[in-house]
Amino acid sequence: MLITSVKFLKSVAKVKDCPLETFPEVAVIGRSNVWKSSLINMLMWQNIAKASDKPGKTQLINYFLVNEKWYFVDLPWYWYAKSSLESRRNWIDETHNYFITRKPLVLLLVDWSITPQKIDLEFMQSLEEENLDFVIVMTKIDKANQKTVSQNLKLLKQQVQKTISYLPDIIMSSSVKKSWKDAILSLIERYL
Ligand SMILES: Nc1nc2c(ncn2[C@@H]2O[C@H](COP(=O)(O)OP(=O)(O)OP(=O)(O)O)[C@@H](O)[C@H]2O)c(=O)[nH]1
Numbered sequence: 595m596l597i598t599s600v601k602f603l604k605s606v607a608k609v610k611d612c613p614l615e616t617f618p619e620v621a622v623i624g625r626s627n628v629w630k631s632s633l634i635n636m637l638m639w640q641n642i643a644k645a646s647d648k649p650g651k652t653q654l655i656n657y658f659l660v661n662e663k664w665y666f667v668d669l670p671w672y673w674y675a676k677s678s679l680e681s682r683r684n685w686i687d688e689t690h691n692y693f694i695t696r697k698p699l700v701l702l703l704v705d706w707s708i709t710p711q712k713i714d715l716e717f718m719q720s721l722e723e724e725n726l727d728f729v730i731v732m733t734k735i736d737k738a739n740q741k742t743v744s745q746n747l748k749l750l751k752q753q754v755q756k757t758i759s760y761l762p763d764i765i766m767s768s769s770v771k772k773s774w775k776d777a778i779l780s781l782i783e784r785y786l
């Protein structure tokens with residue numbers, strides 16, 4: 595897919611304030627600092643989503659309109675040590691609400707360098723329960739050594755198959771390899 599235009603539309607705290615459901619949408623989710631915003635920037639060839647070393651950078655639901663045809667949505671993640679119980683709870687409710695209301699294609703980002711995390715697997719479970727299409731994207735591949743990637747990929751597949759009833763597409767990502775960008779964009783295109 596060729597990217598011909600990308601526009602920032604709006605940032606919202608509540609699902610009720612999301613733009614009209616005129617276009618299909620693709621949402622990026624995953625633990626803080628897993629490169630969600632960076633993945634959007636990489637695929638769009640511009641620094642349009644705010645990325646940072648500091649976990650918790652993305653605080654709102656951010657909408658971008660791509661090629662005047664689909665929404666790309668950068669989501670926050672409040673499940674980290676410093677967030678209060680209340681903010682985690684609000685985040686869970688609002689994120690759940692977001693998924694069931696907007697029904698996006700979900701790109702669930704996981705870090706290749708660590709073994710599958712319980713929260714990632716729980717997330718997959720709820721996506722399956724809600725019948726949402728999702729794809730797993732393994733990030734940080736440019737920092738990887740091939741052997742560990744293969745081991746962790748195998749482990750991830752096993753864990754996913756134990757958790758949900760099918761194995762979704764799993765793709766690799768890094769800002770350095772163009773072939774990976776094309777693979778992710780083709781996958782999105784297939785869904786649209
Ligand atoms: N080496 C390398 N670093 C990257 C890459 N993509 C992102 N980073 C760095 O990783 C850090 C975190 O990236 P973000 O995209 O802000 O992470 P996020 O998942 O959006 O985090 P939150 O918004 O806090 O939930 C930033 O400092 C990025 O510059 C990549 O492909 N390679």
Ligand SMILES: [Mg+2]
Nearest residue numbers: 630631651652
């Ligand atoms: Mg972010």
